[in-house]
Amino acid sequence: MQTSKRHFLKCTGTLLAGVAAYRLAYATAHPEAKPDAAKQYILIHDQTQCIGCDACAIACRQTNQVPAEVSRLTIVRHGPYGEYPNQQYHFERQSCQQCENAPCVMVCPTGAAYRDPQTGIIKVDDWKCVGCQYCIAACPYQVRFINPVTRAADKCDFCAETKLKQGELPACVQACPTQALQFGDSLDKDAQVRKTLNSAAVIRDNESLGTRPKVFIIADAKGEVTI
Amino acid sequence: MSAFHFDSLVWHWPIAIYLFLAGISAGAMFFAILLKYACLKQTAHESKFILAACIIAPISVFLGLGILVVDLTKPLDFWKILVFYNPRSVMSVGVIILMIYQVFMFAWIAAVYAKPIQTWLGLRFTPINKLLTWLAQQHASITGLLLILSLSLGAYTGFLLSALPGYPMLNNPVLPLLFLISGLTSGAAGALLLGVLLKGQPDSKEVKFIHKIEIPLILVELSIIFTFFMGLVLSGGQKQVAAATAIGAGFWGWVFWLGIIGVGLSVPLA
Ligand code: SF4
Numbered sequence: 001m002q003t004s005k006r007h008f009l010k011c012t013g014t015l016l017a018g019v020a021a022y023r024l025a026y027a028t029a030h031p032e033a034k035p036d037a038a039k040q041y042i043l044i045h046d047q048t049q050c051i052g053c054d055a056c057a058i059a060c061r062q063t064n065q066v067p068a069e070v071s072r073l074t075i076v077r078h079g080p081y082g083e084y085p086n087q088q089y090h091f092e093r094q095s096c097q098q099c100e101n102a103p104c105v106m107v108c109p110t111g112a113a114y115r116d117p118q119t120g121i122i123k124v125d126d127w128k129c130v131g132c133q134y135c136i137a138a139c140p141y142q143v144r145f146i147n148p149v150t151r152a153a154d155k156c157d158f159c160a161e162t163k164l165k166q167g168e169l170p171a172c173v174q175a176c177p178t179q180a181l182q183f184g185d186s187l188d189k190d191a192q193v194r195k196t197l198n199s200a201a202v203i204r205d206n207e208s209l210g211t212r213p214k215v216f217i218i219a220d221a222k223g224e225v226t227i
Numbered sequence: 228m229s230a231f232h233f234d235s236l237v238w239h240w241p242i243a244i245y246l247f248l249a250g251i252s253a254g255a256m257f258f259a260i261l262l263k264y265a266c267l268k269q270t271a272h273e274s275k276f277i278l279a280a281c282i283i284a285p286i287s288v289f290l291g292l293g294i295l296v297v298d299l300t301k302p303l304d305f306w307k308i309l310v311f312y313n314p315r316s317v318m319s320v321g322v323i324i325l326m327i328y329q330v331f332m333f334a335w336i337a338a339v340y341a342k343p344i345q346t347w348l349g350l351r352f353t354p355i356n357k358l359l360t361w362l363a364q365q366h367a368s369i370t371g372l373l374l375i376l377s378l379s380l381g382a383y384t385g386f387l388l389s390a391l392p393g394y395p396m397l398n399n400p401v402l403p404l405l406f407l408i409s410g411l412t413s414g415a416a417g418a419l420l421l422g423v424l425l426k427g428q429p430d431s432k433e434v435k436f437i438h439k440i441e442i443p444l445i446l447v448e449l450s451i452i453f454t455f456f457m458g459l460v461l462s463g464g465q466k467q468v469a470a471a472t473a474i475g476a477g478f479w480g481w482v483f484w485l486g487i488i489g490v491g492l493s494v495p496l497a
């Protein structure tokens with residue numbers, strides 16, 4: 001009994017230490033953000049220019065064949081703010097934030113939710129996805145959904161499989177009549193997005209979560225704080 | 228998709244039942260091991276309560292897995308979870324644990340019942356006989372590993388939920404502990420109940436032993452729940468709101484209440 005107890009404790013200790021060391025080593029050896037990527041695509045939504053016309057959402061649906069009951073991109077209207085007749089709305093873009101530190105990639109058991117190392121875009125491998133919906137629960141921005149046609153998780157991928165493949169800008173960026181959306185490679189020194197990042201007061205949604213979104217926002221001054 | 232995006236409800240109900248069943252299985256196994264080693268020793272295969280635990284553990288874990296697979300949007304592709312691993316995913320690690328757990332669970336059950344099965348088999352099927360003898364010899368190591376595995380399984384269900392950054396209610400370090408203890412108590416309670424139904428003696432030494440461990444466990448559990456919700460309230464902001472919605476009407480609240488209050492009440496009755 002004595003020896004078996006000692007044996008058992010030894011086994012337990014080794015196993016636990018091994019598991020802990022493995023997790024730690026893995027976490028340090030694989031930081032999620034990959035600065036050596038060829039490109040780092042980012043998007044900037046300038047709320048001060050956005051008029052809430054929904055052109056981006058409609059273009060997205062057409063380009064990426066998004067079924068009617070789900071959407072990759074929605075514009076949410078907040079307001080009205082102010083006293084009549086000086087009333088204004090404030091528009092928020094809801095779509096995948098292309099997190100640098102993406103919870104969806106972290107939790108996916110099969111690796112179907114992954115980061116494309118070439119572009120930094122978070123994509124879904126339809127074939128690998130089993131539809132466990134863990135990523136839907138893990139995404140703090142609640143932008144993932146199950147595509148009723150493919151039965152796989154789906155969300156905005158900056159039109160990686162459609163417009164980007166043809167060398168064009170994402171559909172939403174092209175459709176915007178007020179140029180409220182800017183898209184580009186943040187590693188490219190001459191890119192317009194880079195200049196904007198350096199000159200405008202950009203924010204990111206829910207920064208405290210540590211997800212490091214690559215969708216940036218130029219916040220609208222319109223809106224009000226209820227006290 | 229509004230069902231997934233309701234504030235305090237992450238997945239829909241089948242997942243809650245799966246987590247609950249996995250916890251029960253781990254708990255039943257855990258108590259069977261404790262019973263055998265601290266109380267029954269070599270006579271374990273005669274106990275109705277060990278039998279009950281050995282029935283509950285496989286059934287609940289299979290039922291849970293079945294629910295999990297059926298709940299995938301592509302149930303026929305479930306094998307992909309077994310083929311592709313993501314070592315950073317709690318779910319993936321959990322599936323590995325679950326698989327190894329099942330192997331050791333059956334090995335343990337076979338080892339406990341090695342003698343009766345061998346007598347029943349007589350001289351037929353010698354390979355099985357040999358396997359059983361071998362398992363019985365390895366009993367100590369199997370027990371040790373199974374103990375660790377059942378504890379990991381119990382805690383894993385909690386980690387699964389606490390890995391969700393967007394839900395202040397669940398993204399909480401106390402949660403895995405709560406799930407572990409809640410699973411252990413429910414599993415033990417289940418084994419007790421079934422043991423009594425199988426005509427085990429309600430005043431036998433096994434029952435006394437389980438009660439001796441279980442009552443402190445329930446008290447610990449209550450204090451963890453208290454810590455859990457107090458922690459939510461004291462950290463304020465979003466977490467406070469989450470606590471308020473969950474205790475009363477939230478679905479997870481329902482699971483907690485059913486598992487803890489329901490089973491917690493049925494133990495003293497049994
Ligand atoms: S916003 Fe959601 S879906 Fe997009 S990368 Fe972040 S966690 Fe993943």
Ligand code: SF4
Pocket residue numbers: 107108109110111112113124128129130131132133134135136152153
């Ligand atoms: S639903 Fe698909 S993409 Fe999402 S976590 Fe599960 S397997 Fe991965």
